[in-house]
Amino acid sequence: MPMKDNWSFKKYLPPNSDERWLFRKNLAPAISPKDPGYNFIAYLTFHYHPTGKSGLPTDEEAQVFAEFENTFLETFEKDGLSVFVAVVTKSGIKDFLFYTRDPHIFLKTAEQFRNIYPEFLITCELSPDPLWDQYKDFP
Numbered sequence: 257m258p259m260k261d262n263w264s265f266k267k268y269l270p271p272n273s274d275e276r277w278l279f280r281k282n283l284a285p286a287i288s289p290k291d292p293g294y295n296f297i298a299y300l301t302f303h304y305h306p307t308g309k310s311g312l313p314t315d316e317e318a319q320v321f322a323e324f325e326n327t328f329l330e331t332f333e334k335d336g337l338s339v340f341v342a343v344v345t346k347s348g349i350k351d352f353l354f355y356t357r358d359p360h361i362f363l364k365t366a367e368q369f370r371n372i373y374p375e376f377l378i379t380c381e382l383s384p385d386p387l388w389d390q391y392k393d394f395p
Contacts, residue, residue, distance in 0.1 A: 266395045274309035278345040279395045287339040287355065294339060294355040295386035298362050300332075300369075302350040303377040311347025320373065321350050328372075331365060338362055342394050355388065 262284035268277040287294050302324075304317050313321065325343075329352070332338045338356035345351075356362040359382040366380040385391075 268395070275311040275347050277347075278312070278343075280343040281391075281394050282339075282341045285339045285341050285355075286333070289388040289391055290386075291355075292386065293357045295384060296356050296359045296362075296382050297385040297388075297390050298338065298354045298356050298359065298366075299379075299381045300352040300354065300366055301379045301381070302352075302373070303379065304348055304350065306348050312345060313350065320375075324369075324373070325352070328369070332356075332362065337365065341391055353390075353394075355385070355391070356382070 262282060264279075264281045264283055266279045266281075268279065269275070270277065302321065304313055306312065307314060312318075329340050332354055333340060337358060338354040340352065340354050342353040343351065344353070354362070362382065363380055366378070370378050
């Protein structure tokens with residue numbers, strides 16, 4: 257799924273640190289923010305071991321994340337299960353954020369990626385966010 261130009265990109269440099277945090281936000285998701293049918297936020301997180309002071313993934317890891325985004329994100333959007341809204345990269349984590357209508361099916365879908373990408377610890381957190389507050393607060 258190629259990204260469209262409706263994404264913002266922001267970089268944050270924490271004070272007194274060499275770390276870099278990267279934020280991408282979908283400014284025009286396919287589902288309108290606050291849609292009452294998509295009232296759970298889901299964080300699909302890939303944990304990795306940062307090797308440099310920036311905390312960013314290696315080129316090889318970045319390639320795997322790009323492959324995931326280009327190949328598998330549509331799995332989560334199939335049949336209107338969820339909408340992809342943001343990505344965060346911080347020291348040791350790559351979060352893909354979605355709003356979903358069904359947290360149980362979303363979790364079940366996410367589980368399959370543990371076997372596809374055994375080199376990463378993959379976790380998934382879901383929480384109610386009917387007003388899309390986390391989306392609004394995202395940089």
